[in-house]
Amino acid sequence: MDFGDILKDWEKNGEKKPKNKKETVRKSVKSEHPMESLLKQYAPDQEVVGSKKEDKPQINKVSxxxxxxxxxxxxxxxxxxxxxxxxxxxxxxxxxxxxxxxxxxxxxxxxxxxxxxxxxxxxxxxxxxxxxxxxxxxxxxxxxxxxxxxxxxxxxxxxx
Incomplete structure (x- = not known):
């Protein structure tokens, strides 16, 4: 058995088909990260999103x-x-x-x-x-x- 055969076997076993509708629903819910749903519900202000860079005092680095x-x-x-x-x-x-x-x-x-x-x-x-x-x-x-x-x-x- 070479690497190509192992890869094909792995891909076949990795794709499990849902047995019923409940499993299909769970997969669709799991595909969305929990943080995504929270961000949709409680979106931050535009000012907060735009200010990624903090205002820190500039310290001169001397060689x-x-x-x-x-x-x-x-x-x-x-x-x-x-x-x-x-x-x-x-x-x-x-x-x-x-x-x-x-x-x-x-x-x-x-x-x-x-x-x-x-x-x-x-x-x-x-x-x-x-x-x-x-x-x-x-x-x-x-x-x-x-x-x-x-x-x-x-x-x-x-x-x-």
Whole structure:
């Protein structure tokens, strides 16, 4: 038995003929979706039907490149702070930037040249920014803005 035979057999069995008039009536009633009958009874106003597009405020989406070049709205300098002081100051700074509506912030953490071993504040800043619900994109600014000794971050906007 090939596919053509299976298809013919299926089409034959799929078309069941009504045994009596009641089955014919049920099929005709079932062919109309229940929502169709309700829409016929309670038709919506023309204004409602015509306005499919909701009026939402337009939010300007700024590309990553434009945001990278944009000047920071707020700057925090963590030089000379301990890890715990820096953690508290950065969390407070992020919340304040979010509540004031800042779009881009700059955190100066230094390169870690004066610490023994590796830099301490840079990884701390990165981890706090990655875990924060208020921060979106992050990156390293240009050399004139701090280079690898600083980090910029985009603050997420409040939902309207």
């Amino acid at each position: 990553r490149e434009k945001m990278r070049r944009r000047k920071a709205d707020s700057v925090l300098d963590l030089h000379g702070m301990t890890t715990e002081e820096a953690r508290i100051a950065l969390n407070r700074f992020i919340r304040r930037s979010y509540s004031t509506g800042a779009r881009k912030i700059l955190i100066i953490h230094g390169k870690g040249n004066h610490t023994k071993g590796e830099a301490v504040l840079k990884p701390l800043v990165r981890s706090i920014l990655e875990m924060s619900p208020y921060i979106g994109d992050t990156g390293t600014p240009e050399r004139r803005d701090g280079g690898s000794g600083a980090t910029w971050a985009v603050v997420r906007q409040r939902s309207l």
